[in-house]
Amino acid sequence: MAILSKIRDRSMFLILIVGLALFAFVLDPSSIQSFFSSTKVNSVGQVNGEDIDREEFAKQVEAYKTQSGGRASNMQAVNAVWNNFLSEKIFQDQLEKAGIVVGEKDIWDAMVALPEIQNSALFKNEINLFDEEKLKEYIANMKDEADSGNTQAWLNWLATEKSIKQNLERQAYSSLVSVGLGASLEEGKRDYILNNTKIDAQYVFIPYTTIADSLAVVTKGDIQKYVENNPKRFKAEATRSLQYVKFDILPSESDDVEVKATVEAFINDREEYSNAAKASVKVAGLKSTSNYEAFLSENKSDLSLDNSYKFKSQLPATISDAIFQASVGDVVGAYKDNGYYKISKIVETLQLPDSVKSSHIIVPYVGTTRSTSTKTKEEAKKTIDSIFTLVRNNKSKFTEIANEVNSDGTKGKGGDIGWVRKDQAFSPGFDKDFANFIYKNQAGSIDVVETAFGFHIIKIEDQTKLEKVVKLATFSRLVEASEETENIIFEQAETLASNLAEGKKLDDLAKESTYKIQSAVNLKVLSESIPGLNNQRQIVTWAFKTERELNDSKRFDVDVAGKRGYAVVLVNGMTEEDGMALTSEIIAQIRPELMNEKKATLIKDKMNGATLDEVAQNSVSVVRTASSVTLASPLLSGVGNEPAIVGAMSTLKLDEISDKIEGEKGVFVVKVSKREAATELENYETFRSALATKVKGRSYQLYQTLQDASDIKDNRSKFY
DSSP: OHHHHHHHHTHHHHHHHHHHHHHHHHHOTTHHHHHTOTTOOOEEEEETTEEEEHHHHHHHHHHHHHHTTTOSOHHHHHHHHHHHHHHHHHHHHHHHHHTOOOOHHHHHHHHHTOHHHHTOGGGBOTTSOBOHHHHHHHHHHHHHHHHTTOOHHHHHHHHHHHHHHHHHHHHHHHHHHHHTOOOOHHHHHHHHHHHHOEEEEEEEEEEGGGSOGGGSOOOHHHHHHHHHHOTTTSOOOOEEEEEEEEEEOOOOHHHHHHHHHHHHTTSSOEEEEETTTTEEEEEOOTTTOSOHHHHHHHTTOSSOOOOOEEOGGGSOHHHHHHHHHSOTTOEEEEEEETTEEEEEEEEEEEEEESEEEEEEEEEOOTTSTTOOOOOOHHHHHHHHHHHHHHHTTOHHHHHHHHHHHOOSTTTTTTTEEEEEEHHHHTSTTSOHHHHHHHHSSOTTOEEEEEETTEEEEEEEEEEOOEEEEEEEEEEEEEOOOOHHHHHHHHHHHHHHHHHHHTTOOHHHHHHHHTOOOEEEEEEETTOOEETTTEEOHHHHHHHTOTTOOTTOEEEEEEEETTEEEEEEEEEEEEEOTTSOOOOHHHHHHHHHHHHHHHHHHHHHHHOOOSSHHHHHHHTTOOEEEEEEEOSSSOEETTTEEOHHHHHHHTTSOBTOBOOOEEOSSEEEEEEEEEEEOOOOOSOOHHHHHHHHHHHHGGGGGHHHHHHHHSOEEEOGGGTO
């Protein structure tokens, strides 16, 4: 009653809230959820306080995927568009500060200079030269099309203009920054002297390898502490580690037997009841049919008709002998091939070469493939017949006329097509009439042949040895899991997921049922690929939800390379942005460094003495000599590259023993005996110029530096 009383007291307030919510729902049903959400996010991210609009971002993601022709995954598109937005906004801020403006004429001049514009046939005049007016006309037509509702081409063009403008702006900015990078004559002189001063020294060197790895154990705690002390080197990111069991939906033995029996039933004629005829009717089998394309279509073959000729080597080894021993009209099978059960009827046998070398003369006419000819078909036939009379028995005339009249890639080659393999000739991309002529006639044959490209005079120059080939009509059915099998696999996955939800251990359950546990370690919030499962963004998104806890689990439907299945996933590792996951890559990078540090401490304890001889004696080593070493070439004989040690030599007092110095390959104690200064020069311009070039060469780091200095907030994971 007390609760009801409180509700009555606040009735006007509740009416107001509900009214506002309903009003928002009428305007936009999806907004009702946002209305009550205290964690509403309106942008995909921010760059220096400027929002990246969600709707605009989503449009560009879809456009990117369309332009990629479906080759880019959703997250690949998201990441590419994100990088574009970052780049645009980061540079825009700098361009405004620098006062850099790119005008329309600059953009137009850059566009006109593009090779793809200059070389396009669309923008060339009658004498095959680039015509700027044709480009303007093309753009105007695109704009008219956009005004009529066909906007895609125009939007693509605007995107190209924008890209050109951005490139010009960034080139101008980079050039401006590059002008400020350089070196003075004094810097050039100093660089010359430092790099060419010759140093003689003696030293004692104890390699890290003299200490056993077992004496310099690096713990996980050591690595964790090092990572925490070097936050700039190892930027902390939220991660999730998963374990999962994958259940592939595969056909059972009974499924296999059933599909085989089904396919075999299509070999011979059979009786089937017809509802239309109200009686049993005879249905033709593959053996008695002659219309193979219709047969495969009507009986729902999983593979379409293949009219190509097959050599024995191109057939499955398990069935090739049976097919080549059979006669025309025989049906072989059922046999299993690449996941299908098949029956194959021998339609035709021939003796064909594997490859044919040919040449041709072509006369196209109006309407033929890729033709720009104005000849009618009758005119083209008359021309080709006239040419045939001239070249039939005259090889040199054939070559001469082919070079004169051919408009394809054989022009200038005497019409030479070259060698064409049988699989190329009878593929969808090769003209079937051309292929039939060169493969079904002997070497030396020449004749007029009409194809989709026009009239040809084709001459067969040479052929490989003839071999037997067969043409098959093959009925196929894919062996798939039945509904019953799929239900069994689903129940197995569901049972595992249920047991995990009850708190049972994955390791124990896997042992009981002999399941294989697989892992995905340290996934990032924007990861989409999971080892062994490929692109499974849905699983990553689930793992990073705010309510997710350690040992949470779930069953997912997965599709890996076209094969369906289930994955039961368990979260077994979580780190947040203020933590650091020790990935295998980080551990492999840090462990050798920390191990050498520990070895250096052990080595230094032994490297005692007032002289180099005493140091060498106490550390069971010898005194070594370095002659004429320079900073430009910091190589120590018998040791290798040691820039830190040679750098120390360049500043140590002469004839004094140094402290113990840690190098790349071990610990050193050094005494410099001589430093021979580089010869003074009259002018150091060459060295100033070289140093300036080196500095300017680092301008590629400009964008990364600007990005590091920018305030970037990334909300992509909330939407994708």
